[in-house]
Amino acid sequence: MTKREVIDESRLKAAMRTIQERKRLDINQIGLSQRSQIAQLRRDLGNRLEPLFANAGIDVDKINQMLSAKSS
Numbered sequence: 001m002t003k004r005e006v007i008d009e010s011r012l013k014a015a016m017r018t019i020q021e022r023k024r025l026d027i028n029q030i031g032l033s034q035r036s037q038i039a040q041l042r043r044d045l046g047n048r049l050e051p052l053f054a055n056a057g058i059d060v061d062k063i064n065q066m067l068s069a070k071s072s
Helices: 009-021 032-055 060-071
Strands: none
Touching: 032 060
């Protein structure tokens, strides 16, 4: 049986703010191979975090909607 992790809402909001405020890398300075690796790492991280967020009672569908709206 795994221990349920507690996620502090204020820390989660701070982390999300940091990510949103972070400067984006100039896509022209990154090679195609690196862009592909970064995209895969982001997908993997999302897949790993989603169950933690769901267990903490966070609306994962709403987060996914926000992320898809941001990338559009």
